[in-house]
Amino acid sequence: MTDRLDGTVALVTGASSGIGHATATALAAAGASVAVAARRQDRLEELAERIGGDVLVLGTDVTDERQAASMVERTVAHFGRLDTLVNNAGVMLLGPIVDAPLEEWRRMVELNLLGLLYATHAALPHLLDAAGTGPRNVADVVNVSSVAGRFARAGSGVYNATKFGVGAFSESLRQEVTGRHVRVTLVEPGAVATELISHNRPEVVEGLRATWGPVEVLQPEDIADAIAFTVTRPRRAVVNEILVRPTEQER
Numbered sequence: 001m002t003d004r005l006d007g008t009v010a011l012v013t014g015a016s017s018g019i020g021h022a023t024a025t026a027l028a029a030a031g032a033s034v035a036v037a038a039r040r041q042d043r044l045e046e047l048a049e050r051i052g053g054d055v056l057v058l059g060t061d062v063t064d065e066r067q068a069a070s071m072v073e074r075t076v077a078h079f080g081r082l083d084t085l086v087n088n089a090g091v092m093l094l095g096p097i098v099d100a101p102l103e104e105w106r107r108m109v110e111l112n113l114l115g116l117l118y119a120t121h122a123a124l125p126h127l128l129d130a131a132g133t134g135p136r137n138v139a140d141v142v143n144v145s146s147v148a149g150r151f152a153r154a155g156s157g158v159y160n161a162t163k164f165g166v167g168a169f170s171e172s173l174r175q176e177v178t179g180r181h182v183r184v185t186l187v188e189p190g191a192v193a194t195e196l197i198s199h200n201r202p203e204v205v206e207g208l209r210a211t212w213g214p215v216e217v218l219q220p221e222d223i224a225d226a227i228a229f230t231v232t233r234p235r236r237a238v239v240n241e242i243l244v245r246p247t248e249q250e251r
Contacts, residue, residue, distance in 0.1 A: 006031035007135040014089030016043035018194030022224035062115035072122035112162035190245030
């Protein structure tokens with residue numbers, strides 16, 4: 001990394017496990033003060049203890065608009081500013097479209113899309129303020145999408161739809177705020193060793209394990225490294241899109 005994040009504040013959603021957990025750790029190591037948000041507060045408290053120092057723990061369900069707004073306001077009240085928002089909270093519920101449980105679709109739309117929108121909407125005024133002041137005179141929105149936001153596949157139609165939506169929203173937001181030095185980065189991981197697969201129905205889990213079993217998948221730290229890289233670029237530079245796949249993953 002060519003720069004550090006000393007004096008800045010980062011808020012990471014979905015920080016109780018996986019990519020969010022690793023990202024909060026990486027940003028703290030780069031010097032940022034970190035607020036961590038997720039529904040499982042006990043895991044956040046364990047993470048805060050591991051990181052050490054002044055880590056703000058925010059038990060939050062970002063699908064609730066008021067909780068998402070409160071998450072941001074509590075971060076700013078505690079640290080005095082917000083420089084980096086990492087929208088990582090998400091769920092992947094796969095299976096055929098025909099006869100799919102509608103509740104699974106609803107959960108993905110509410111978390112993968114609406115939760116991200118609520119958090120971003122609440123954070124933007126503070127990010128714009130941070131971009132106009134020190135110490136770095138730049139702010140970042142990092143939206144964690146998926147390779148599923150590039151390629152649609154049978155059996156993941158609604159998950160694809162939510163991740164394509166994240167990509168479209170990110171590009172539109174980028175065009176609106178880039179002139180004010182709020183950078184927008186879309187991160188698209190391939191297969192990563194997280195809890196995402198375990199949230200699926202047993203028959204889906206079995207199929208996924210058969211598909212990915214022979215592949216050496218990514219670790220959460222691989223994605224956290226990519227996020228830390230982009231938010232530590234100098235003010236003049238932005239990495240707008242990062243696609244990170246296991247070496248053996250074809251699509």
